[in-house]
Amino acid sequence: MNRPAQSRWPALIVLCAGSLMIILDGSVVSVALPAVQRDLGFTATGLAWVVNAYLVAFGGLLLLAGRLGDLLGRRRVFLAGIALFTLASLACAAATGPALLVGARFGQGVGGALAMAVSLGMIVRLFPEPAERARAIAVFSFTGAAGASIGTVAGGVLTEVAGWRSIFLINLPIGVAILVGAVRRLATERGIGLRAGLDLPGALLATAGLMALVFGIVGTGEHGWTSPRTLGAAALAALLLGGFAVRQRVASTPLLPPRVLRVPGLVAANAAQLLMVAAFFGFQFLLAVELQLVLGLDPAETGWAFLPTPVVIAAVSLGLAGRLIARWSARTVLLVGLGLAAVGFLLLARLPADGGYLADVLPSLLIFGVAGGLTLPAVTTLAMAGATDVDAGLASGLANTTQQVGGAVGLAALATLAAARADGLRADGWAETAALAGGYRLSFAVATALVIAALLVALTALPRRPTDADSSERATVDAGIDPSRSAASG
Incomplete structure (x- = not known):
């Protein structure tokens, strides 16, 4: 079209x-x-x-x-x-x-x-x-990141x-x-x-398995990771999703056709996205709580304190990311963004209990704005790069599923780590504020590791050579032609 x-x-x-x-x-x-x-x-x-x-x-x-x-x-x-x-x-x-x-x-x-x-x-x-697709995805990614x-x-x-x-x-x-x-x-x-085949058994297995997985993850804050409820949900999810994988091998019209997973870079892009989003979701939640419980901001002040991040994301994703992706490839932009995100998390991993917003928090928020403006459009572009008209909806659903599962896992894991570390520091005689700050520092250090893992996945598993479309697009940019005009004229 x-x-x-x-x-x-x-x-x-x-x-x-x-x-x-x-x-x-x-x-x-x-x-x-x-x-x-x-x-x-x-x-x-x-x-x-x-x-x-x-x-x-x-x-x-x-x-x-x-x-x-x-x-x-x-x-x-x-x-x-x-x-x-x-x-x-x-x-x-x-x-x-x-x-x-x-x-x-x-x-x-x-x-x-x-x-x-x-x-x-x-x-x-x-x-x-x-x-044009890179710019459109950058706009769409901004609405999610800033929302x-x-x-x-x-x-x-x-x-x-x-x-x-x-x-x-x-x-x-x-x-x-x-x-x-x-x-x-x-x-x-x-x-x-529908005659093309819905694969109803596969759909039921996938939906029930994902629901069981999310159900188990979102309850870890209350029940813990080793509780019978959490382990039971995980076992049920593994059983259902394993059954789904088997079903896809034998179904005449599978819900997730193997050809989709063989698209170059699709699995790697979704894996990098899962790790990246796990860190980013945890950052938003944990820092919002830390600003109130450790630095003493009220809820309204906390909301305004986060405002620099979406402002920078808007400037980068709407004005720069699409052009950078067209010029240097989505893989390169993703690698740069993940490197910046690691720096931002390292800054938060040293945030002291008596820290100040301007000196200790704002620099990381600005870095996350740049990192988010680069990584979110880039990883989304990579996850959808090989989608055809027949499978575009499925690829879109897979990318969104990766985001939601990654976010749920990251939030539950990082929040649990922060609470456990804070409890241990309290038992060692630390003051309440210092113990909370110590817990958050550990979580941000783990978030740094998640982002570095995403960077390694992107570096080693994403295709190095651009597609033919990317190559021709880069040649157009190098020649000084505005890609949006050429696309519109087509």
Whole structure:
């Protein structure tokens, strides 16, 4: 599909708006949890399921949702996802008890998975030229990277001014606007049809296995990594996902065809992304808590303290990353970004208990802004590089699944390490603030190791030689021709 640029970019804006609404909702909810607990009478244990119910549905359904987009048409699945997410938001706002809110949050997760799983696939089809595709993915990546930080500020303001229900009600006009924009701007497309094969047993095994995996991970903060609940969930996930792998070998129309995994660099890109996102998600959560418990900032100050990161991400991803990827390749840009991220984590790994924001925190936030602006578009470009029209939805769902599982694993692991280290330091007689700071330093050191591992995967496993498309694109750039103009003229 080679549509004119004037119709492609408005379509991208619609897709980015859907992504932003879904991502914002996650961070907005986290800020409002204390108010939700007071109003609806959640127990401390039950309150976690306001977040976990969403994560289980979202992380578990992405792969299936991506494949449904290939079969039924990605526009149709996107519309269904946004509509369901919007209706579930209304149900969240109207909830009168814990069970109703948790159920509605599960519905939001289903809708979010449907919309997000097919978005990258539509971008790949909208922008077939590598230079424009790199810029489009940079814009889309920015909405995801900045959404969480913006949501922290927006959640605090909305909850304080209008109450926690407003964080869900605000999705109603936004969701309707996105639906109208999608109907007008997203081209109608026919999927390859259910007759091409959904592989229902494989879909059930993959979805149940991913849900069991996410269920086990999100509960480690409360139950620990060695509890029967966690080990049981892990064993069930391994059994189901093992069954899924076997099923893919014998199914006539597998959900995850082996040819997709043989695309050069796809497995390596997703592996690097998993390690990278595991570190990045942990950074956002742990530093937000440390700023309050160790450095003494209040929630509003903490939200504003993170603002430099999305601002720098915007400048880098929207103004620079696409051009750098076109000029030097996504692999090179990813390696540079991961190297910068390692430096940022090393700075946080030395953050003292009596540290200051300007001297000890802001430099790392600025570095993470540059690193995020480079790595997120680059790794997404690599994960989607070999996607065809037939499998673009599946590749998109796989990339999003990697992000969600990586984020859940990273957050659970780094938070658990920080808590265990702090407990040990308290037992050794350390003061409370110093013990907490010591726990966070360990977690940031481990996050550094995760980023370095991602860098090594990218360095050793991603293809060194660019594709023919990349080579011709680089020649175009070297010749001084604006790639966006050549793409638009095609």
